[in-house]
Amino acid sequence: MASVSTPPPGAKTMVLNMGPQHPSTHGVLRLVLELDGETVVRCEPHIGYLHTGIEKTAEAKGWWQAITLTDRIDYLCPLTNNLCYVLAVEKLLGLEPPPRAQWLRVLLNELTRLNSHLVWLGTHAMDLGAFTVLLYAFREREDILNMFETVSGQRMMTSYFRVGGLALEPPLDFFGRVRKFISYFPSKIDDYEALLTKNRIWIGRTKGVGYISADDGIALGLTGPCLRAVGVDWDLRKTNPYSSYDKFDFKVPVRTEGDVYARYLVRMDEMRESTKIIAQALEGMPEGPVNADAPHIVLPERERMKTEMEALIYHFKIVTEGFRVPPGEVYQAVESPRGQSAYYVVSDGTTHPFRMYVRAPSFANLQALPKMVEGRLIADVVAVVGSIDIVLGEVDR
Amino acid sequence: MIPDELRNFPEASQLEEQDPSVLAGGQFDRGELTLEVSRAKLEAACRWFRGRGYNLLSSITATDLHPIEPRFRVVYHLYAIAEHKPLRLAVRVGGADPRLESMIPVWPAANWYERELFDLFGIRFDGHPNLKRIMLPDDWEGHPLRKDYPTEGIR
Numbered sequence: 001m002a003s004v005s006t007p008p009p010g011a012k013t014m015v016l017n018m019g020p021q022h023p024s025t026h027g028v029l030r031l032v033l034e035l036d037g038e039t040v041v042r043c044e045p046h047i048g049y050l051h052t053g054i055e056k057t058a059e060a061k062g063w064w065q066a067i068t069l070t071d072r073i074d075y076l077c078p079l080t081n082n083l084c085y086v087l088a089v090e091k092l093l094g095l096e097p098p099p100r101a102q103w104l105r106v107l108l109n110e111l112t113r114l115n116s117h118l119v120w121l122g123t124h125a126m127d128l129g130a131f132t133v134l135l136y137a138f139r140e141r142e143d144i145l146n147m148f149e150t151v152s153g154q155r156m157m158t159s160y161f162r163v164g165g166l167a168l169e170p171p172l173d174f175f176g177r178v179r180k181f182i183s184y185f186p187s188k189i190d191d192y193e194a195l196l197t198k199n200r201i202w203i204g205r206t207k208g209v210g211y212i213s214a215d216d217g218i219a220l221g222l223t224g225p226c227l228r229a230v231g232v233d234w235d236l237r238k239t240n241p242y243s244s245y246d247k248f249d250f251k252v253p254v255r256t257e258g259d260v261y262a263r264y265l266v267r268m269d270e271m272r273e274s275t276k277i278i279a280q281a282l283e284g285m286p287e288g289p290v291n292a293d294a295p296h297i298v299l300p301e302r303e304r305m306k307t308e309m310e311a312l313i314y315h316f317k318i319v320t321e322g323f324r325v326p327p328g329e330v331y332q333a334v335e336s337p338r339g340q341s342a343y344y345v346v347s348d349g350t351t352h353p354f355r356m357y358v359r360a361p362s363f364a365n366l367q368a369l370p371k372m373v374e375g376r377l378i379a380d381v382v383a384v385v386g387s388i389d390i391v392l393g394e395v396d397r
Numbered sequence: 398m399i400p401d402e403l404r405n406f407p408e409a410s411q412l413e414e415q416d417p418s419v420l421a422g423g424q425f426d427r428g429e430l431t432l433e434v435s436r437a438k439l440e441a442a443c444r445w446f447r448g449r450g451y452n453l454l455s456s457i458t459a460t461d462l463h464p465i466e467p468r469f470r471v472v473y474h475l476y477a478i479a480e481h482k483p484l485r486l487a488v489r490v491g492g493a494d495p496r497l498e499s500m501i502p503v504w505p506a507a508n509w510y511e512r513e514l515f516d517l518f519g520i521r522f523d524g525h526p527n528l529k530r531i532m533l534p535d536d537w538e539g540h541p542l543r544k545d546y547p548t549e550g551i552r
Contacts, residue, residue, distance in 0.1 A: 048531055219452070221453065223453070330429060331474050342456065359455055367509050
C-alpha cells in the first residue's frame, strides 16, 4: 500500500493523502486525491487497514461459533449480519424457525436499521458542521443499544440469533421498552429534520453534490439507499422477502435526484418506515417457542438439561462436536442499512463452514465513490463519503 | 451440456441452443440456480447474461477445493434488478497457473472483486488495469484463503 502515484514534473496537479486518520473518513479509509486547485481530478480509495481475515477464521470455527464473527464485520448493524448468516445456514439445513423467532428477528433488524441510520445521521451532519444533530442522534441510539443489551446482554456484539431461532426468549420488560421507544421516536425524527431539511447551509453542502446515475450506480455495484436515491425502487425486503417481511406493510422510500441530499431524505423516510414495521411487529407478535424443534441443532433449554437425559446428551454433542450441515452452497442476501448484504456459505457436510464469503454493501458502494467525486470540489468529498455511509470494518472484513 | 432438470429455465436452455459449448453443467438446489460455465467461454457467457438483464454483479468470489484439480471454483453472483432474479455462474480454474479474463468491460464492479480474489486466492485476471493487492500489504507473501495456507502458526 506504499505506492502513491505522483503526477509528472511540471504538472499543475498535486496529490493529497486524505486519511487513514482523517476524521471524516469514518474509520481508516485512505483516499489518494489528485487535485487541480480545489477540484478533484482523480480519487483512488485505498482500503485494507482493518482486514482481520474473518472469512478465513470462519473456516476454522463450528457452524454456530461463526455467528460471533458476523457481528464484528459491521459494528453498526450486528444483528443484520447475524440474520444473514443464520438464514444462509438455515437454508442449507432446510430448517424454518418458528414464527415468533422470525418476527422478533424483523423487530430487532429494524431497530438495528434505526441504530445504524442514527449513527450515519449524526456523523454525516457533524462532518458538514452541524454538531447538534450528533448529540441528538446518539441520545436516541443509546436507548436502542440499551434494548439490545436487554435481549442479548451486549450493546454492540449481540450474537443474539441462532441457527433455528434465537438465543433466548427476550425478557418481559423488553416489549414495553420498545413500545415506549417507538411512541416518542417519530417526534425525534421531526426534530432532526427541523435542524437539517430546510437548513440553508445543509442544502448548500448536499444538494446537487455527489450525483451518480442509476446505470452507473448499478454497473459499479451500488445498492441500498444510495441506489434508491436515484430512482431504482429495489429493496430486498420487498422483492425477495425473508424472515416474514412479506407479512409487513411498509413503503420503500425512493427519490430521483441521486445526490447527497436525496440519500439523506431516503434514509430519513426509511427511519419512519422502520418505526412502522416495529409497531406492526409488536402488534402482531405471534406466541410460541423461539426455537425450531430440531434437537440436534438447537441447544436445549437450561432447565430441561437438569431433568432430561436426552437434553444433556444433545447439549454435549452440539457444544463439543457441533452439528453437521448437508453439502451445498447458498447465497443469502438481506437488505442491510447500507444495501445488499449477502453471505455465500459452502458446506462440505462437516461441522464447520467450508467457505464463508461476505458480500459487504460498503465495499461495493465505496467502489462507486470516485465516480461521485471526480470533477467536484475537495469539500464535497467529505459530504459524499458521509452520504454513502461506509463502515470500514465491513469494507475490509 | 446442461442436465434435463434445467431445460425449463429459459436462461439456460436458450444459451444452450445458441452455443452448446458454453454451459458445462448446472443445478437447481435450495431454490438457487447455478450454471457451470466452461473456462474458455466465460466472457461470452457473461456478456450473454449481461444482455439478458443481469445488470448487477453482486459479487465474485471463489472456493479452493485443494487438492482436487481444477483447484479453484470461481463464482459470479448476478442479479437482474428489473426481474428480481438472482443467478450464480461458476467456472473452474486449475491451480498451476490460475488465470481468468477480467470482467470489468462487462460489469465495472468486477474491479475490486477481482483484486480481492488476486489478493486472497492468487487468481490472476487478464486485462485488469490495476491488479494489485487490496486487503493485504503489497509485500505480503502467500494467499490466505487458499486451503494450504494455515489459519494459525508459522507459515
